[in-house]
Amino acid sequence: METIIDAHNISKIYNKESIPVYAINQVHLHIEKGEFTALVGPSGSGKTTLLNLIGGLDRADEGSISINGEEITQMSSGDLIDFRLKNIGFVFQSYNLIPVLTAKENVEFIMQLQGINEKDRIERVKLLFKQIGLEDKMDYRPSQLSGGQQQRVAVARALASRPQFVLADEPTANLDSASANNLLDIMWKLNQEEHITFIFSTHDQRVIDRAKRVITLVDGRIVSDTNQVPINH
Amino acid sequence: MWLLSLAWKNLWRNRSRTLITMASIFFAVLLSTLMSSLKTGIFDNLVDNMVGYYSGYIQIHQKGYWDEQLLDNSQEQNPILEQKMLKIPQIKGFTSRLESFALASSGDLTKGCLVQGVDPNRENIITNLKAKIVSGSYFQQGESGLILTEGLLRRMKMKVGDTLMLLGQGYHGATAAGKYPIVGVVHFGSPEINNSVLYMPLESAQELFGAYGMVTSYILQLENRRNIDDVKKEVLKISDSNLEVMTWEEMMPDIKQHIEVDSANMMYVQIFLYVLISFGIFGTLLIMMAERKYEFGMLLAIGMRKSKISILLLMESILNVFVACLLGLLASIPVVYYFHVHPIRITGSTAKAYEQFGFEPIFPTSTDSRNFLIQAFIVLCIGLVLSLYPMFQISKSNPVDSMKR
Secondary structure, eight states: OOEEEEEEEEEEEEOSSSSOEEEEEEEEEEEETTOEEEEEOSTTSSHHHHHHHHTTSSOOSEEEEEETTEEOTTOOHHHHHHHHHHHEEEEOTTOOOOTTSOHHHHHHHHHHHHTOOHHHHHHHHHHHHHHHTOGGGTTOOGGGSOHHHHHHHHHHHHHHTOOSEEEEESTTTTSOHHHHHHHHHHHHHHHHHHOOEEEEEOOOHHHHHHOSEEEEEETTEEEEEEEOOOTTO | OHHHHHHHHHHTTTHHHHHHHHHHHHHHHHHHHHHHHHHHHHHHHHHHHHIIIIIOSEEEEETTTTTSOOGGGOEEOOHHHHHHHHHSTTEEEEEEEEEEEEEEEETTEEEEEEEEEEOHHHHHHHHOGGGGEEEEOOOOTTOOOEEEEHHHHHHTTOOTTOEEEEEEEOGGGOEEEEEEEEEEEEOOSSHHHHTTEEEEEHHHHHHHHTOTTEESEEEEEESOGGGHHHHHHHHHHHSOTTEEEEEHHHHOHHHHHHHHHHHHHHHHHHHHHHHHHHHHHHHHHHHHHHHTHHHHHHHHHHTOOHHHHHHHHHHHHHHHHHHHHHHHHHHHHHHHHHHHHSOEEOOHHHHHHHHHTTOOSEEOOOOOHHHHHHHHHHHHHHHHHHTHHHHHHHHTOOHHHHTOO
16 A cells, blocks of 8 residues: 555644643554544544644654655745645635635635646536535535535535645534535545545544544544444445 | 735625725825825915015026125116027016115105016016006006005005105116106005005116116016926026026025925824824734634645735735725815815914915915825825735744634
8 A cells, every 4th residue: 555644753742841741742653545544532632733743734843744755844834835735635624615715716726726727627626516516506605505515615625636635624523414424425435436535533423433444542642543344334 | 816806805705894994095095185285285375475476486686686685786688588588488477677775755754665667567477466456557558657555655645646756776876766656556465565665667667776778686487386496497507607596495495494394294294194094904904814814824724825825915905905095096186176176265363364464365275196196105005014914924824823713
C-alpha cells in the first residue's frame, strides 16, 4: 500500500515556559492511501490537534510529519498554504461555505485558487455535484440549503482540488441522523470507488461504526489503533 | 476578476455595515467639500472685493514707487508696453492712474485728499466705479470735472455742480493748482476711503500736477486670478528693467496673512472632521474583522494565500470607499453650486462691519473643481490607509487561532 501520511514521534506542547501541557505526546501515525479512519477519544484527548498537525494547520513542537514523502514540519507558512491547497481537503464541523457564493461557486473557488481553467472547472464541478447528489442545487446559496446539503457541498469542495486525503473534523456533529447517514454514504462511496482517503475526528458512533480503522486518543497519546470491518458495508 | 466579483459580493454580505461605512464616507466628502468650497469662496470674495475696489491683481510701477509714493517716482505712459500687455491672453484688461495728494479747498474749508487721475472707461471696467455713483453722473467724454467720495463732499459742505479748488505739489516740485466742477459723488463702505478720495480724468490730473504723459501705476485685471504668478512672469519679461511688477499679495501682505491664518484655522476644523471619519471607518473595519475572523481562518486552511485574502479585503475597501467618495462628490456638486448662486448672507454687526469696508456681507462657495477633487482624494486616501489594518491583521493570523470559537 502507498503511504500518504507518516508522522513520527510528534508532540504538541502548550505552556512550554511554565507548566508544559502535552496536547499530543510522542505520537507515531502511519496512514495509507484509501483508508477510512476515525480518530476518536474524549474531549481534550487531542483529536483536533492531531488533525491540525497532519493537515499542516498547526506546527508540531517535536517530531516530523511527511505527506507523500514530503516533510511539512519545516515548511514556511506560505509554502504550507500552497501545500494544503494542492494536497489536503478539509471538511469542517460547521460547513464553512462562503455565504455570498452559490454551491457551485463554493466548489469552484478552490479550483480558481489553483488556477484551473474554466472548462476543467465546470466539468469537475458537474461530476462532484453528481457524486454528492445535488446536481439540481448547484445554483443555490448556502442559506438556501439544509445543513446536510451544505456539508455535502463542503465535501465536494474538499475534493475539488483532487487532494491526497480529506480531513474531516466532526463532520456529522451538526447533522440529523438522516443527513449524517447520507453524508457518510457519499464519503464511503468515494472511498470505495475512487480510493479517496478520509480521516475523521469524531465522537459520532455512526462514523466510528463505518470506519475501517479506529485510532483512539487519550491525553494526547494513541492508546489503541485497530482495524475493523465497517458495519453495514 | 473572480476575486473582484467576490469582493463586490462580500461588500453586500452585511448590507447595514457597508451602508454605514459608505454613509460616513459620503457625508465626509460632502461636508469637507462644502467646507473647502466655502473657505475658498469666502477668501476669493474677500480678495475680489479688495482687488476689485482698488489695487487690481497686478500693478506696474516705476521702481521704488511703492515704498515712496511720490509723483517724482512716476513713469512715462508706455503705449508699447500697453500693446504687449494686451497680447498676454490671461490679462483681461488694464488701466493707468496718476495718484497724488492735494489740498481741497472751498470757501473757508480746506481738507487733504487723495487725487486719483483715472482713465474713465478703463477704470470703470477694472473697478466698476460708475456703479458706485450715488448722485450726479460719471465722467463724460472730454469732461474735466471731479467725482468726490460722499464723505469728502460732506466734509467740504458741497454738492454736485459746485466748484472745488485743488492745491498741491506737482511733478518735480512744480506747483499744482486748479479749480474743477463736481460732476458726481461715489460711495465707499470704508470710512477712510469715503472721506478722502476724489477722482478726475487722467489728462486733467496730468495737467494739474504738471506730469504730462506720466502715470504712477498700471493696474491689471486677470482672466483667472489663480494664474497670477504666471502672468507676473510674463509681464516681467515685457517690462523695462526700471519698472517693478507687484501682485496684490505683495502690495497687501496683511490681507494675505489674514487669509493664511483663517485658512489654517479652518484646516484644523477639517482635520477634526477627517479624524471623526477615520474613527467611523475604523470602527466598521474592526467589527468586520471580528465578524469574519473564522471565515479568514477557513480560507487560510483550505489554501488561500494571505496575500490573496489581503487583496480581496483591499478590493472590498477600495470598492466601498471609491463608490462612497464618488457619490459624495456627485452630491456635493449641486449643494456647492446652490450656495454659489445663493450665498449664505450674514447679518447683524458682522454684516455691518463687512459693509463698512465696502464688502458684500455674503459667504459664497467657490465652484473651483480642485475643492471637489482634493477633498474626495483626501477621504479616499484615508479610507485606503485604514484598509491596511485588515491586511495587517491577516498577515499575522493563522488558521488554528482564527477558527477557535
